[in-house]
Amino acid sequence: MGSANCQVKNTGGQLRVELFGKLNAQSVRDVTGRVTGELKDATEIIFVTIGVTDCAEDARPELVKLQQLVAAQKKRSAWVDDRSQFRGIALWVMHLANDQAAKATATMEQALKWLSSTETRESFASQRAMGTSR
Amino acid sequence: MSRELSFAERTFLNIERKLAVLARGYHITFDEELVRQRGIMGFFRWAAQTDKVTNELIATFGETRFHLIAGFASLWNGCDYCGYGHLLALNLCIYRDTQQLFAIDEQEVHQMLRLRDSELLAFLDERLGKSHPDFVKLIRRQHDLRVADGPLQGEDKMLVKSIALYEWINECSITVDAPSPPLGPVAKNGELRKRYEAARAEFRKAKAAAQVTQQP
Numbered sequence: 001m002g003s004a005n006c007q008v009k010n011t012g013g014q015l016r017v018e019l020f021g022k023l024n025a026q027s028v029r030d031v032t033g034r035v036t037g038e039l040k041d042a043t044e045i046i047f048v049t050i051g052v053t054d055c056a057e058d059a060r061p062e063l064v065k066l067q068q069l070v071a072a073q074k075k076r077s078a079w080v081d082d083r084s085q086f087r088g089i090a091l092w093v094m095h096l097a098n099d100q101a102a103k104a105t106a107t108m109e110q111a112l113k114w115l116s117s118t119e120t121r122e123s124f125a126s127q128r129a130m131g132t133s134r
Numbered sequence: 135m136s137r138e139l140s141f142a143e144r145t146f147l148n149i150e151r152k153l154a155v156l157a158r159g160y161h162i163t164f165d166e167e168l169v170r171q172r173g174i175m176g177f178f179r180w181a182a183q184t185d186k187v188t189n190e191l192i193a194t195f196g197e198t199r200f201h202l203i204a205g206f207a208s209l210w211n212g213c214d215y216c217g218y219g220h221l222l223a224l225n226l227c228i229y230r231d232t233q234q235l236f237a238i239d240e241q242e243v244h245q246m247l248r249l250r251d252s253e254l255l256a257f258l259d260e261r262l263g264k265s266h267p268d269f270v271k272l273i274r275r276q277h278d279l280r281v282a283d284g285p286l287q288g289e290d291k292m293l294v295k296s297i298a299l300y301e302w303i304n305e306c307s308i309t310v311d312a313p314s315p316p317l318g319p320v321a322k323n324g325e326l327r328k329r330y331e332a333a334r335a336e337f338r339k340a341k342a343a344a345q346v347t348q349q350p
Contacts, residue, residue: 088212
């Protein structure tokens with residue numbers, strides 16, 4: 001199923017949400033509406049933002065609400081984009097949503113690896129930095 | 135989404151910022167988020183642990199190359215605050231040691247953030263390929279280690295550490311925006327900062343004038 005700013009597909013419990021074009025508050029609220037309906041049947045979520053061309057300031061708090069919805073249902077998630085700017089927005093979103101089971105990644109392979117792990121974002125980074133795990 | 139700081143936490147931050155400027159020549163503005171997330175004692179633990187890893191990286195790479203890898207580790211995460219601050223510190227180190235301006239201005243951070251990773255690597259080849267091929271090699275390796283697992287050799291283990299350290303630091307620094315101060319000991323050299331800023335301003339002016347002349 002698709003709409004102007006997103007395509008949502010559930011494959012074996014993995015919900016893939018592809019976002020496109022210019023994101024604003026209303027378009028993200030529309031995405032949230034779509035995701036809400038699919039979330040209960042999903043075990044994990046991948047948000048792909050590679051097709052997003054712009055993310056308005058007013059879209060960002062709405063993305064936090066979307067991430068909070070994911071966190072409230074204890075679903076693991078990954079955001080995929082090969083641009084630093086959008087990985088930064090994703091990190092900001094998951095930080096403010098207080099969701100440590102989410103991670104911003106550059107590739108789909110990294111996203112799948114993250115989803116298959118049980119790590120939390122900050123403890124994973126701090127342990128590797130201090131040399132207690134790779 | 136985020137709690138207000140208590141009176142004790144606000145007082146602590148006021149004092150900590152003054153002491154940081156005296157000791158390091160700058161204070162970080164995401165200290166507020168660090169205290170919000172971890173409390174005052176947690177802030178001290180975070181500072182001690184991240185300083186320890188930072189010192190290990192400086193011991194391995196040296197001050198200048200440390201700022202290069204710290205800046206790009208932050209850029210890969212989309213953090214303009216740390217990207218800008220380490221790129222500025224890198225510029226200052228290079229200007230101090232060579233009296234030359236580095237080929238990448240810290241103000242180009244936002245332009246670099248908008249690029250796709252492959253475009254950013256091509257941009258580095260173009261800008262630094264002739265003057266600093268060793269820098270390009272280091273950042274390409276850091277990028278490769280960030281996106282894929284593989285056997286580690288040479289400095290790889292410490293590059294992996296740099297990636298992890300900035301994933302940890304950027305968790306809170308992502309809440310603040312550039313511009314940032316030079317994020318290193320070089321921030322204390324006020325005279326160098328003045329000379330660099332004057333030289334960089336002159337360069338930007340000449341570049342802007344050349345662009346106007348080139349327009350039809």
